[in-house]
Amino acid sequence: MLTNWVVAPTCPPLVRRRCHACASERFRASGKFRVNANHKLIDAWLLVLCTACGDTAKLTLLERMNVRSVRPELLDRLHDNDLGLAAELLQDPVVRRRNRIALDWDNAWRLDTGGSDHQDRWTTDHQDREVMDVSVRFAARIPVRPVRLIAEGCGLSRAEVERLITEGRLVSAGRLSGKLSGDFTFTLKR
Secondary structure (H helix, E strand, O other), X not given: OEEEEEEEEOOXXXXXXXXXXXXXXXXXXXXXXXXXXXXXXXXXXXXXXXXXXXXXXXXXXXXXXXXXXXXXXXXXXXXXOXXXXXXXXXXXXXXXXXXXXXXXXOOOEEEXXXXXXXXXXXXXXXXXXXXXXEEEEEOOOXXXXXXXXXXXXXXXXXXXXXXXXXXXXXXXXOOOOOOEOOOEEEEEEO
16 A cells, blocks of 8 residues: 655745845745836845844846736735745745755655554565555655655654665665655565
8 A cells, every 4th residue: 555645845945045244044035025117127026034133135036027928916926925925936946046045944844644653554565574655745846865754754763764775675766865855655664
């Protein structure tokens, strides 16, 4: 039986960028936007606040774009200061590259395993070994080490997960080293 886990954001990630006022490197999204129109051209920024001094910085979203080329629902969400839009735009690689920022996802996500009892998720394979098949889905592009997810989801230590990988009792079609932000599956054999 395939078990489904979901890695979901709990809040917008912190923005890693140097503050010009205090030299801190963390900003939080305020959820507020600044929109400025000049005749038929429009500019839009996401306002972020320094976590240390509270100074405001602007992240460019739209720059000198024709108003007619911007979707009306996007303009409405910008004017309504939609916090969900702020989280979506922070994950956009074009916005991150344009503003030269990185995201800090520490304490901004959770793993939903669908319950705490793992005993009923074990099945028996054709060699009478107990196995657990798990599909991990990411609700947002959150870079996390698979070893950390598996350890947290199965209630094991990271060292134990590493040992299971080395012994071949934890296998996956994809790589389990480094960080992933895309869906993957794995099989754990007891």
